[in-house]
Amino acid sequence: MLFTQLWDLFIAFARASNLGFGGGPAVIPLIKIEVVERYHWLTNAQFTDALAVGNALPGPIATKLPAYVSYQVAGWLGVLVSLIGTILPTVLAVILLTGFLMKYSNSPILKGMLKGVRPVVVVLIAQTAFDMGIGTFPNLITWGIAAVTVVSLYWLKLHPALIIVLSMAFGLLVFR
């Protein structure tokens, strides 16, 4: 039972990480598909909470999400296998295939492939935002929070982590 869970965690995060081109943020939609839709480890709302915690903290997002999810599924062993699945394949590739990658990273073929995949990544992230939005806006106040967030990000240039903390304080005052 534990073994199959560990295997599922390993394979889910290995798949999500190693298909996402564009660094951690490109991996978020693929993680959501594994965690919410395929394995049902978290609900849509719980996944949004995980992202809130992840975004409130510094560091790579593609390792915070696996740690958050897999600890709840299978404890520290789960954290370990999901992180190995997330980083090991590309860590090995970067070290063992350096010479090959050095040549191939400037090839027009690879650049063409990355250019082709970028719109897909954008659509996947936008879809993730849309999916997470379902159920997130039960009333006008939540729309107001979203509007204030946009203003804070683009005009006031507030730090995202600060917006996350402030919104939680606001929720504590208003929604309780």
Add this chain to the structure above:
Amino acid sequence: MLKKLWELFIAFTRASNLGFGGGPALIPLIKAEAVDRYQWLDNEEFADALAIGNALPGPIATKMAAYIGYKEAGWLGVLVALLGTIAPTVLIVVILGSLIVKYSNSPELKAMLKAVRPVVVVLVAQTAYDMGKKSFPNYSSWGIAIVTVALLYFVNIHPAFIIIAAMLFGWAAYGRIRKEKVQDSQK
């Protein structure tokens, strides 16, 4: 050797744990440590390492840590650089996550989460928007986006297939034109 390992650990701990916004936001901080402070690489070598990292999928911060850690101190260097990069936030995220699960029935936590979810939706939408600004240099990239939306909503296909298909399309459509590629190669 021990000093080098310690430097790798502390450099990547500092770079990773002072930058918000996921791996790509950490790149300038990693550069500040690896190029400016410790001079493990020069500017050009750093650009090469970044190009190699961007050629591969997955989180960028761990690829950079692995590359630089290996170059400076072999496999042990890889290990300490990776630990510095991910261990602190992994620990904190696990603790916060278990607190959220433990208090999931508390009205206070529910109220806080209800207010934070719209913020997260906006942050993810912003990521899509920011990436989108650099991802649509021509009409065919819009075409790829439209086909992606159609496949996701009407065919319900796993994104892996769309990603692989888009890469093959990119190879065929953009892979052979050599000159005009330069300006959009850097993200």
